Amino acid sequence: MESVTFLGKQLKNPLVLASGILGNNAGILERVHRAGCGLVTMKSIGPGPRDGHNNPTVIDLGFGMINAVGLPTPGYDHMDTEWQALSGRTFPLNASIYGGSLEEFVQVARFVSEQGPEFIEINISCPNSDRHGMLFGVDEKAAFAVTNAVKRVIAVPLIAKLTPAAPDIGKIARACEDAGADAICAINTAGPGMIIDIEAQMPVLAFKKGGLSGPMIKPVAVRCVYDIYRAVSIPIIGLGGVTTGEDAVEMFMAGATLVGMGSAVRYRGIEVFDQVNRELADWLTDHHVTRDEIIGAAHDRRHTP
Amino acid sequence: MESVTFLGKQLKNPLVLASGILGNNAGILERVHRAGCGLVTMKSIGPGPRDGHNNPTVIDLGFGMINAVGLPTPGYDHMDTEWQALSGRTFPLNASIYGGSLEEFVQVARFVSEQGPEFIEINISCPNSDRHGMLFGVDEKAAFAVTNAVKRVIAVPLIAKLTPAAPDIGKIARACEDAGADAICAINTAGPGMIIDIEAQMPVLAFKKGGLSGPMIKPVAVRCVYDIYRAVSIPIIGLGGVTTGEDAVEMFMAGATLVGMGSAVRYRGIEVFDQVNRELADWLTDHHVTRDEIIGAAHDRRHTP
């Protein structure tokens, strides 16, 4: 795929690594970039050290995964070696952050912005923790408030990552746009769900409930991107269940400007980025269209550019 | 499976046919009963004639289905031949109803109650129509109001059918219980989702968005039943993605008293009821337990009976 300009930054292609997938250190982020990913996202960084939940935390169901990792994080100010390693990077970086309160979001955002990532993504949508994040993503006012507060303290473009649990995700996206978000990322995991082992007679995940990802949530993700596209005019990173070039085309047609992948790494390896790039390029060539031309194509009326 | 008593009525086994699956006439309802279903549910009956959406309305995705049938209904008072055929029935009947307003729910419920079904199920959860039902299922007060109003005008036990879209499904269930519901049925379809055909460059469903059902939503259904079990003490009909005896065991352990199936008919035919009965009986025998003993088994503390 050809390079794209996204919020003023050059990306070598329109594929994005989803937050929480591999992105735990500079080495692996660089490798994913080398493997064909235009924009790599770090695992969500929180205000203080947090171990996350005990195992089992991530289970593959075949047509998707369920996870309750529980937002483990070293804490933004315990990552010196990582920030240092990343400072010499040769690839664009999306730093995902979260907080349990507006103040924590601001505190983390201010620090992370100083580390100079290309973008900051606020995870206002994670369902795996009792206290963290989710509230902001299902309530318009809270989404506005946190986006607005973070926007004021950072020097890089802001991406708001949303949850499909919102009763009207278009409205949440609009609130984020109004508050100054430069782009929307959708979706975080769906559900939540639970799987019970009938021999053990208990939920398999230690946290009991977990978020759903992978192929089985693609219809939900496509619907969300479609709704958001109608609600806002800022660009959208569409993700949720994408594993092939055709899935990416579907996301573009729903209205995505970039397409993210997470669980796909389970099904096709890190090579999935190169593979999807190739499949996408082939599809566009075969159909004599450009990526630009298919963005929003599934809508009756598209945005006028 | 052995017979069970549910809200004072005898059912030959704990399996339920989900509303909207086949249940369009007396002949097929009887056949599903003969094929091993303890309680058959009619397609949701509405206040007036309604064609539903154009096709495509139901698409199989392999690991589940997406549908936007659009609540077609002859209207409760255009079903004379059906009510007559059902009056001579030899099987217990669950009549599902819906309305666009509290008044419509009451109107349909009053009439349907006079036809003498064993149970009335209120569908306060259908996502496939702009105007019908859904609002009641995501708002505690509305859920209370409609349940309470219907309860006053009917002479048979009342089942409230809920949507997983509720931000806290346990609270909705509690509101229904408080309003007089005799049981909860969960879940209706999840999502909504959308699938876009990239060659046609448009959503496949004529209504664009549709509800998700079948295996891919089982984790969501299990989580909902689990949450509801902790919130109420009335029995639960658990459904969503059940296709095997082991799936049914999982639903019982989450807290279900009866287990429903809909999409399973696509994957294993109408015979799925007999098959699941057998698988369920075998599992219980192998494990030296009864169905009663496993209900709620996945909870740390179970209801005291």
Add this chain to the structure above:
Amino acid sequence: MIAEHTPLMIEVAEITIHNSVYTTLFFDFAIDFRPGQFVMLWLPGVDEKPYSLSYYSPTRFGITIEAKGRFSRRAVALAPGDLVGIRGPFGNGFDIVSSPHTAVVAGGCGMAPLAPLVTKLHPDLCFIHGARTKEFILFQDRFARTRHITTDDGSLGHKGVVTDLLAAEIQHRTVQNQHQFDMVYACGPEMMMHAVFTLCESHRIPCQVSLERYMRCGFGVCGACVCGDRVVCTDGPVFDSAQLRNMADFNRTALLKSGRAVPLSDYVTWRCQ
């Protein structure tokens, strides 16, 4: 199956316009198939409806459409290269008997599902085809088999209906003490199929007919197509004598799009709107 799940978008490869109402669309695509099965044809932005396969080879299949209403008129106006969505095939298909003593009775567009069947039956079959007028006789030059034609206006073959010829042939075999039909296959208006069934019953001849009902899913879930306790899309569309005997709604009742059960005549009227 080419598209068990979401519709597969494929190009119309070729089109044959048989006359003012019948058109066949051909698709160069491999598909699993037994005569009598149908596919769901999706015209994006319009609707999706079931059509029987009227042509079949390992690399190509065709469906023959009678332009009647909004959808079928759009379908016959397609051009080669146009993309349409195909799901299927669905349904049970005909049970093919190897006996030389079979009859195939087609009424109008009912020829569509029967055509691929005819080529699988013993060449000695008795093949009867009726239509309004000569012009509406489908597949004029398609079969090596002898075909007995009837038309309402006598413009070709016998002036009258297909059951005239079938009754005569059955009578003939009885009187001449010849081997009676081992199976009669019929497709056409439901009233015609009912007449064929009644005739066969009175001579204890087994028959199979292909029914039509409004459909949504095509795979036995939504209940739109139920006919008595039968699900037309999965139990059928082909039903045999034993099933027809117990099918209270055969030639009597059908469900409208709303699910309302109405007399078959009302159903036909509704479809005419």
Add this chain to the structure above:
Amino acid sequence: MIAEHTPLMIEVAEITIHNSVYTTLFFDFAIDFRPGQFVMLWLPGVDEKPYSLSYYSPTRFGITIEAKGRFSRRAVALAPGDLVGIRGPFGNGFDIVSSPHTAVVAGGCGMAPLAPLVTKLHPDLCFIHGARTKEFILFQDRFARTRHITTDDGSLGHKGVVTDLLAAEIQHRTVQNQHQFDMVYACGPEMMMHAVFTLCESHRIPCQVSLERYMRCGFGVCGACVCGDRVVCTDGPVFDSAQLRNMADFNRTALLKSGRAVPLSDYVTWRCQ
């Protein structure tokens, strides 16, 4: 795979208690397997952790557990008939060379993944095994092969560490102008594996070692186990010399459960809590 997706609950078939810390759990279950692969062991209500397969036959497999912390202590206290959850196997496994000139170097419980490898290698291999004391030498009577033992206290075999013997053998082969090792396999404490690697590098001998990191998913998604730009659960746990050379974090850095990168010594301390 027996349980690619959700854990499969299976019974502990048999238990061998080797000594105060090492216990082997056997499961009578068919599993796909290459030496070096691991499974995730779930003790419902406790936790889930990775363990290498230490025994393998087409109908039975075993894992050998060192009782160290909360989880492993619970695991070694299991009884036959107890149900545990198994997911896997995961990981790449050792690349098995057919040469008679190989060495296997095990430190403590590092013997576990190496044991099924030893039986697949040429019988002339050089097999070195070190432990704290005589008592901690795993699988005392398991191998027909000669095993060179080292103990920290000299209670059995050579008093010292495994690299003493490996260095001597490499030296011997060099001096005697014998065929040098074509491959050295090692598993044990990371510091030991690093010593083996360094030794091999200085003699240009290729080696493979099996690394250990905190794991969650086991299938390359969550990133808990990353070591430099390598994903231990899917790229590894076995890595060869070429990979080790470029692996900045080898014997240096590991991620805690929180994802925090710490010096390996801190990681070990954390695991000791």
